[in-house]
Amino acid sequence: MITQVADILYPQIDREPAPTVVPVGVDQDPHIRLTRGIAHKMRMFTVEERDGYISVRSKNAPEAALDAVKKAFPHAKKYEGHVDIKGAQCADVAAKVREIERAHGGFAFYTPSSTYHIFMPGLTGGKMSSSIPESIISFYETEAVVRKKVMSGITGGRMTLEEQKRLGGEPDKCSIFLLNLFHMVTDDNELAEIKHKCMAGEVTCGQCKKNTAERVVAFLKDFREKMDACQDRIVV
Ligand code: SF4
Known part of the structure; x- marks a missing residue:
């Protein structure tokens, strides 16, 4: 301590x-x-x-x-x-x-x-760890890898499409929703909309993950450009 x-x-x-x-x-x-x-x-x-x-x-x-x-x-x-x-x-x-x-x-x-701050689990549901590459997204990963990781993330979705429509998903148990909550969506109204559509069974996890993957790809592109632009100012 x-x-x-x-x-x-x-x-x-x-x-x-x-x-x-x-x-x-x-x-x-x-x-x-x-x-x-x-x-x-x-x-x-x-x-x-x-x-x-x-x-x-x-x-x-x-x-x-x-x-x-x-x-x-x-x-x-x-x-x-x-x-x-x-x-x-x-x-x-x-x-x-x-x-x-x-x-x-x-x-x-x-x-x-x-x-x-509350604990944010990795994409595989447990702790984020560099020893479990599927649980994290690194800054310089390729678009294809980013999309694959997001599409493989643990969700709070139901077993079948029928159940998803009838019962809705469970966003608070979903690594994809938490990824949006913590990092990808800054507008509270947009976040509330994602949550509502999930809980009302108005969106499939597949579509929701695709939307999230687009956000992550756009975020990383912007982030990498900013990192590259200030590389020469970093003293190691
Ligand atoms: S619809 Fe989206 S937020 Fe809801 S459980 Fe599926 S992936 Fe998660």
């Missing part, structure tokens, strides 16, 4: 403290919470907005750092373990305090934030 904490915080040590957003699955939430706790604990100061003033509170800051905070703001008063500042914006104080903390050997971490 601690290696993940290090992974998340390292860029703020390697370069400089910066707001950090980490996209994770819900199961990774404990790692994020631990990282946030450690990042906060390793700060020398907390900066709190109070009624009419900003309080910079020392957690384990050396006295010289606290003195530097007082010196940095004309209307600051130093007390035992904290400096109170009037007439300043909280964001400005926070930025200056971070600078002072770094100058006195601290990390001055921004507490990382996270966004939560």
